[in-house]
Amino acid sequence: MDKLRILLVDDDEDDRQFFADALEGIELNTDLHQLENGKSCIEYLLTDTDNTPDLVFLDLNMPIMNGFECLEAIRRTPHLKDLLVAIYSTSSAERDIEETFEKGANIYIKKPSSFNELKKSLKQVVKMNWAYHLNDFKKENFLLKI
Amino acid sequence: MMNTVADDFFKKIVDDANTAVLYAEPSALKSLQVKEYLVKYANKSAQKFFSFENVENHSLGELINYDEILIFANKVLETGVEENFNIIVKEEDSLLSYNVRIYTFEKGLSFTLTLIKPKFITDKESKTPLGIQESRRRELEISNLFGIRVLDSNDSIICYLKPIFNKKGDVEDFRIDYINNRMGEIANEESTFIEGQTILEYYPKNAENGVLEILADGYLSGENKEYTKEFIFDKEPVWLATRAIKMNGGLILFSKDVTQEKAYETQLFIQNRLLSEAEHVANIGSFRWNLAKEQIKYSDNVYRLFGYDPNEFDDKYDRLLTFLHPNDFEKVKSSFKAARKNKSKTDLVFRVYIKSKELRYMNTIGECYQKEGNWYMVGVIRDVTKQIEAESVLQIKNTELKRTNADLEAFNRVASHDLQEPLRKIQMFVSRLDEEEEGRLSNRSQGYLSKIKYSSDRMRNLINNLLSYSKIDEVGEQPRRVDLNDVLNNVLEDLGERINDLEAEVASVSLPVVNGIQFQLEQLFANLIGNSLKYVNEGVQPNIKIIGNIVSGDKSLVESLLPNINYVKLQFIDNGIGFEKKYQEKIFEIFQRLHGKTEFSGTGLGLSICKKIVQSHNGTITAKGELNKGAEFTVYLPTLL
Numbered sequence: 001m002d003k004l005r006i007l008l009v010d011d012d013e014d015d016r017q018f019f020a021d022a023l024e025g026i027e028l029n030t031d032l033h034q035l036e037n038g039k040s041c042i043e044y045l046l047t048d049t050d051n052t053p054d055l056v057f058l059d060l061n062m063p064i065m066n067g068f069e070c071l072e073a074i075r076r077t078p079h080l081k082d083l084l085v086a087i088y089s090t091s092s093a094e095r096d097i098e099e100t101f102e103k104g105a106n107i108y109i110k111k112p113s114s115f116n117e118l119k120k121s122l123k124q125v126v127k128m129n130w131a132y133h134l135n136d137f138k139k140e141n142f143l144l145k146i
Numbered sequence: 147m148m149n150t151v152a153d154d155f156f157k158k159i160v161d162d163a164n165t166a167v168l169y170a171e172p173s174a175l176k177s178l179q180v181k182e183y184l185v186k187y188a189n190k191s192a193q194k195f196f197s198f199e200n201v202e203n204h205s206l207g208e209l210i211n212y213d214e215i216l217i218f219a220n221k222v223l224e225t226g227v228e229e230n231f232n233i234i235v236k237e238e239d240s241l242l243s244y245n246v247r248i249y250t251f252e253k254g255l256s257f258t259l260t261l262i263k264p265k266f267i268t269d270k271e272s273k274t275p276l277g278i279q280e281s282r283r284r285e286l287e288i289s290n291l292f293g294i295r296v297l298d299s300n301d302s303i304i305c306y307l308k309p310i311f312n313k314k315g316d317v318e319d320f321r322i323d324y325i326n327n328r329m330g331e332i333a334n335e336e337s338t339f340i341e342g343q344t345i346l347e348y349y350p351k352n353a354e355n356g357v358l359e360i361l362a363d364g365y366l367s368g369e370n371k372e373y374t375k376e377f378i379f380d381k382e383p384v385w386l387a388t389r390a391i392k393m394n395g396g397l398i399l400f401s402k403d404v405t406q407e408k409a410y411e412t413q414l415f416i417q418n419r420l421l422s423e424a425e426h427v428a429n430i431g432s433f434r435w436n437l438a439k440e441q442i443k444y445s446d447n448v449y450r451l452f453g454y455d456p457n458e459f460d461d462k463y464d465r466l467l468t469f470l471h472p473n474d475f476e477k478v479k480s481s482f483k484a485a486r487k488n489k490s491k492t493d494l495v496f497r498v499y500i501k502s503k504e505l506r507y508m509n510t511i512g513e514c515y516q517k518e519g520n521w522y523m524v525g526v527i528r529d530v531t532k533q534i535e536a537e538s539v540l541q542i543k544n545t546e547l548k549r550t551n552a553d554l555e556a557f558n559r560v561a562s563h564d565l566q567e568p569l570r571k572i573q574m575f576v577s578r579l580d581e582e583e584e585g586r587l588s589n590r591s592q593g594y595l596s597k598i599k600y601s602s603d604r605m606r607n608l609i610n611n612l613l614s615y616s617k618i619d620e621v622g623e624q625p626r627r628v629d630l631n632d633v634l635n636n637v638l639e640d641l642g643e644r645i646n647d648l649e650a651e652v653a654s655v656s657l658p659v660v661n662g663i664q665f666q667l668e669q670l671f672a673n674l675i676g677n678s679l680k681y682v683n684e685g686v687q688p689n690i691k692i693i694g695n696i697v698s699g700d701k702s703l704v705e706s707l708l709p710n711i712n713y714v715k716l717q718f719i720d721n722g723i724g725f726e727k728k729y730q731e732k733i734f735e736i737f738q739r740l741h742g743k744t745e746f747s748g749t750g751l752g753l754s755i756c757k758k759i760v761q762s763h764n765g766t767i768t769a770k771g772e773l774n775k776g777a778e779f780t781v782y783l784p785t786l787l
């Protein structure tokens with residue numbers, strides 16, 4: 001089985017470290033690439049088209065280009081419109097959650113405050129049978145709040 | 147005189163003549179104008195005419211009440227020229243005309259009174275053909291009848307008064323010689339009953355109300371008199387406007403019943419007073435402007451609005467313009483110009499400097515209308531300074547409110563993200579430390595770690611509570627029909643574990659339905675019941691009662707309840723530690739904690755949130771407590787409309 005290619009876009013170094021450690025902790029065959037803002041994310045996805053990831057984790061509050069703008073740019077790009085995007089943010093504001101789903105996010109994970117919970121959430125997302133879920137998309141099923 | 151046969155013969159003729167013949171000599175002066183005459187001879191007709199057996203040596207004034215006879219007699223005596231005139235005499239129901247002749251004879255005057263009636267006119271006595279005499283007679287009768295008709299059908303009371311003099315020669319009363327039947331209608335009396343009485347006999351109050359005085363003055367001076375007085379003849383007061391004119395030695399009075407007009411006048415007076423009062427109270431003045439002219443008629447209050455006494459400033463249009471603030475001058479001028487030209491409505495706010503040099507805002511609303519070919523503008527002026535100032539205060543307040551709202555939003559952002567972010571990291575690192583160093587830390591260090599965890603949990607709670615407190619006012623969800631039984635059940639389910647742990651007894655009755663936001667009401671119930679489970683007396687089984695019923699709004703229950711509205715009254719009663727009475731207001735204040743942090747967990751926001759939720763539902767919450775006995779919270783929420 002090929003490695004699951006995961007792209008994490010987050011300006012917070014600590015959070016990226018937690019994420020990487022947690023992903024390592026769930027002992028799945030994954031390949032993580034990390035970027036610091038939306039702009040570098042778009043550039044990466046447009047230039048390295050051979051290495052398009054299977055799953056993108058996108059923070060919302062970032063400098064240069066934030067998560068919302070980045071998400072819009074992804075969905076505007078024809079070959080990226082089906083890319084799986086998970087929002088990974090501190091915000092639990094209903095407004096933000098609504099907006100990201102409207103803009104085409106597939107999943108919403110609120111950054112947890114314990115490492116264990118982070119591992120649990122990532123496990124759930126990574127192991128999800130996406131092919132099955134994408135045919136029966138319901139926001140409620142993809143909203144992971146901890 | 148008359149002592150010869152011839153004289154006797156003539157005397158007999160004269161005595162038997164149908165014409166009344168009288169001879170009188172002047173005696174003492176009665177007054178400057180009227181002389182007294184003593185009758186020396188009167189024939190049978192004269193005696194009959196005056197209803198006297200023997201008229202000799204009576205004074206003429208006693209016999210006749212026709213002053214014109216005396217006046218003419220004086221004239222004849224003075225000038226020596228014969229006078230010939232007619233008088234009308236009332237006899238029973240008919241009016242009779244007499245021709246009177248007065249001429250000097252010997253030392254006195256001779257009077258003849260001839261009834262102008264056909265039975266006294268024969269062919270021998272008159273050369274006038276019978277036909278002509280007959281037609282004259284008819285003419286006279288008709289004109290008399292016509293005269294009476296005219297007088298009776300007149301709208302006015304017409305009466306003829308003869309003065310009655312006292313010994314000093316002053317007028318002390320008047321005799322009513324004639325009064326038309328109009329008076330009968332007003333006084334409910336026949337005019338024949340009134341005639342013959344004096345005015346004081348008929349209406350004694352005439353001596354007190356000034357009527358006698360006015361009439362006497364009018365008679366003596368010969369000037370026309372006018373007066374309006376109130377009389378009570380029958381039952382209701384009657385106002386009579388009277389004009390008295392001296393005529394033929396008496397007064398003729400024309401009185402008009404003006405009771406109705408007087409009532410209107412009184413009413414008008416009252417209404418004008420009311421209008422003036424109303425203008426005063428409402429701080430409004432009114433004006434009326436004939437647009438073709440430069441003068442404007444102002445009500446008294448217009449002057450007052452400008453700081454002046456009524457009529458103190460010139461009523462010219464140009465004067466009005468001088469009050470204006472220079473920046474408003476053109477605006478007002480052109481608006482009035484347009485209104486004058488187009489007869490259009492005008493509604494203006496402008497600034498003026500009133501007498502005290504203070505600046506005031508005035509609002510004038512005027513409308514044009516046409517009356518009898520002239521165009522008028524009528525309108526009101528009111529002082530709107532207070533409103534304008536209040537409006538500007540309101541604007542400032544609105545700006546402040548907007549700023550406060552913006553601040554609140556900024557706070558929400560900070561609380562929901564910026565504050566949570568570092569806290570989440572602290573918790574994250576603690577959980578990593580806990581995991582990685584499991585079993586390797588000293589007991590003391592493990593204790594420190596627990597304390598960090600506890601404190602950061604508290605802080606998270608605090609932030610979340612602050613957030614929900616600030617979010618209560620956010621207009622998001624529309625109020626819906628909420629069954630409070632569902633609310634209670636959901637909350638009891640959430641709190642189930644704690645209820646079981648404490649072996650608490652929770653009793654409730656069936657609760658009503660309200661109009662509200664379910665999740666907020668759940669938070670309200672959760673906070674109140676949660677408090678009852680938190681602040682418990684050690685060793686006592688917690689007992690919580692929730693009661694709900696419907697009451698009508700009554701200020702005696704709680705000051706802020708509105709009458710005529712039904713409320714759902716919810717009571718949350720526990721047997722916990724309660725609180726002192728002096729805290730029953732304070733406990734709803736934000737961050738108000740009655741207990742040490744270690745004793746009971748809590749952020750000091752729970753009851754503030756409750757209060758805010760209840761308020762946003764247009765309700766009221768009150769607290770009652772007794773230390774160590776228990777607490778009772780009462781919530782009033784308006785029922786479904």
